[in-house]
Amino acid sequence: MTDAPLALTMGDPAGIGPEITAGAWRALRDGPVRFAVLGDAALIARHDVPVREIGTIAQAADTFVHAVPVLPVDLAAPVRPGQPDSRNANAITTSIARAVELSRNGQAAGVVTCPISKIVLKKAGFAYPGHTEYLAALCNVPGREVMMLACPELRVVPITIHVSLRRALDELDTDAIITATRTTHAALQRDFGIMTPRIAIAGLNPHAGEDGSMGTEEQTIIAPAIAALRADGMDITGPWPPDTMFTPAARARYDVAMCMYHDQALIPLKTIDMTQGVNTTLGLPIIRTSPDHGTAFDIAGRGLADPSSLVAALHMAMQMAEHRNRS
Template identity: 50%
Template sequence: MTVIAAPLAVSLGDPSGIAPELIAEAWARREECGLAPFFVVGGANVLRAAAATRGIDLPIVPIEDPGEAASAFSDGLPVLGAQDCTPCFGSPAREGAELALHSLTRATELALSGKAGGVVTGPIAKSKLAQVGFTQPGQTEFLADACGLPHESAVMMLAGPSLRTVPLTVHEALAAVPALITRDLIERKTRIIASALARDFGLPAPRIAVTGLNPHAGEDGRMGREEIEVISPAIAALQAEDLSVTGPHPADALFAAHEREKFDVALCMYHDQALIPIKTLDFDQGVNVTLGLPIVRTSPDHGTAFGIAGKGMASAGAMIAAIRMAGECAARRAAGL
């Protein structure tokens, strides 16, 4: 028997940014790109106006329940709820932040209740959301709080056609990173990665490459001892659990094409070590996936791009990839694979 996941909930993101127009294009290209049914929480007028900036005639189908989205999807973009604001692309305002927070909150609630197969989050402007009650550093932490989990249990993975990477430390000053790298952190995040790639990506024994912190992975202690004292012992402990973990690898060589064939995901020590290669290789198709949650969550790996919003310049590739990936992960969970 084929198990079909519930439709995906898409949060609008900041309505003054590029997310609404990219969501509209994703719906317009739904068949070409093989997208699972999805609906958007709020913002019908914003979505319609955003679509017009790209020359898309976007029919909106108001729905009162997520269960209506699948049957409505071929007729138009299903939109749940009447919450909206005045379209004003490129000029973020409090009204838009209130809509963005409502959309994110409701989409998350629907995923947690099982009425949505997962949530795809549009990019937000954190400074604007903070003015209307958003207290978390970002959407990943918001999702962790909503799921009742500590922030460190929500692991950010960047995924594209060429590469998957996970930053061990995320939005931290570079000077603070060495002290934050611990055996416990490496081991906990690696276990979450292994479990999530098996459950959501169909990789029962994922190959995880761990980078070093220092140039040349420390070169036997000549350029730093973190590899010897922290990273290598963590890898040994994980290998003892029969996880396929290798390293520490010199980060300057790990992402060459012939090396990428040898692993499924790279666990990197800090933000730029993980994000520079993925954005170099897969900028227009990069997806931010949150691992370790009881729900599926993806997001395009880019920001609000207020400077080009409403000008028809933004690529929809990452939004389409985020919706496609969420649909695939949700289908695997629904099937219990």
């Protein structure tokens, strides 16, 4: 294992972040995966786990077996579970920025982010659509970020992400498919140890257009991208009919599915395995993963939150760090 711990952000403090953080520590305290939280120690301590504030992330290694290590981030307003407050937006984004800094300077093995509320941050003037875009800006690589969702049975990448479906159709083009696929191919090699990735490209229309009778984007946008990627030497198949490419037999034929829009990718992933789903940002100079669910304000503070996705995200981040260290 890499010696550096992971940096875990606080997420929205009124959501389930503190509870799943406590649950993840219980699940991992006796194992090799270790993390330090950038957040509020008292919020985590509410969930019946020992907590210890630390001065540097290096102290997390010795602290972790005994208590949740916390690098303090001050909140501006009291926290009531399930009642988000935009006055705490600065603390939420500060937690993310500090985690990125620790990872970029090598003190953290990677960044794992607890869920945020885009609406809460937007009310406070947050200028980014979500975590993914903010992380790219912090890493000085805006526009290079690629969102991949993964569970043990499936990996998916949406070409267009946090935009309306109508806007996604306008934004989809050959260059976007090529760029996202090249980034994904390189990340599978470097961070996942898959030396010859098999990549499936989804169609956009029913039956992948049915030779143009149900739409021509497969012919005019997707096929040229496939040709260019094959010319790069990649193992590319498609365009696949979206309604059949996620069956067990089909999934066995590829390592990742490149999808044309957000829900085309996320619906099958979350249907197959919401509990173990992990959100990973590719194309960054750092490693970043996140649980594949939101803040769950409706159940926050009620002892109902399942930490499994966060545990999976922490495991995946450490595994990616190991692969990257060996490359």
